[in-house]
Amino acid sequence: MTDTATGGRDPDALVRRAGKRADTRQDQHFLVDDRVLDRIPDYATETGMDCSHVLEVGAGPGALTDRLLTAADRVTAIERDPDFAAHLRQEFADEIGTDRLTVVEGDALEVDLPDYTASISNLPYGASSEIAFRLLPRQRPTVLMFQQEFAERMAAEPGTDDYGRLSVTAGHYAEVEVVETVPKEAFDPQPRVTSALVRTTPREPDYSVPDDDFFMDFLRAVFTQRRKTMRNAVRNTVHISGLGDADAVVEAADEDRMSARAGNLTPAEFAALATLAHEVGEPEA
Known part of the structure; x- marks a missing residue:
């Protein structure tokens, strides 16, 4: 199913077809800006990130899922909300039928993760830290959406105000870079804070630890x-x-x-x- 002349699904139309608005009490803020959505896969492919099997956490009505399917061979989308999971299975029935998409209904902190090659996700803010630190030790590249403050702390250098435990922990597993700040207006409903996209590239640290x-x-x-x-x-x-x-x-x-x-x-x-x-x-x- 397509909504535009270029063949992509319109984010607002996806929300309408889902038949359900985002619930901010459940930390749902859907990315609906086409320009941002179109750029996200590019942040992966421009560095040669292996997109043969992309993991998406928090798929919602499927706007980012739709873009990922243009860049990835396969996508596994995890969605906790049963209504949105059902919508994804209906909306992307053709892609599911050809084994290009798998929808996993459940909590990303609890479900078994597949053997993915990269994770590209608009994370739910309330659980973004826990999800990120479930993903990072798996040594797979990521492009993840966070609150801007959290993103900047992840990428901070020693001696700066933002530098802290988060900076050291993230840097232990990967090179971290903030690739784009994303305004509130790119989301529906709008969050209270500016967001940012972070790209992580796995690396071995230049030091060793006992455990x-x-x-x-x-x-x-x-x-x-x-x-x-x-x-x-x-x-x-x-x-x-x-x-x-x-x-x-x-x-x-x-x-x-x-x-x-x-x-x-x-x-x-x-x-x-x-x-x-x-x-x-x-x-x-």
Whole structure:
């Protein structure tokens, strides 16, 4: 089914055919700007991203799904709302019939994810952080829509106001770049904030850590006290980091590093400190 002279489905017409408006209480804001929708697949293909099997999280009425089907060999669309999932199965019956589209009804944080090659999604804002950090460790490239503030924190550099645990965690798995800011007017209904598209490219970090889970717990711990020196942050957060002997870590660590604040340490410095903490701090099993 097409709605325009170029053969694409009109986003507003898709919403009408779905027979249901977005529910902001369920964090639904549908991207309806054709120009933005048309550009999103380009952010994937211009870098040579493998689009043989694209995962879309939060497909809604299917405007982005329609664009992805022009760039991908196969698309798996996850949709939690049963009404929109039913609409997708009807709207894209031909694509489903030729195995180019699979609709998965369920919560993206709970369903089994397919063996996809890339994820391109307009994420529900309320769960965007949890979804992103379910996807990033899978080492697949992404183009994802976030709130602008969240996007800028993901891509922030050490020593900047936006730099934090999110920056280090995202950068641990991938190169992160904000490729476009998207105004409120591009959505229906309009959200209260500006949005941004983020492209992530998987990479191995230029440092090593003893254990990913411990590293993430260590980051979460020290960034809860980002305004304190690392000396105090390490000592005050053992209930989060799981360290058994924080004093041993402080005594063994470089004095300059312990005098710094979390927002000024590079990812490599965090990795070195986490490695030391794992070695001498007796983490709980």
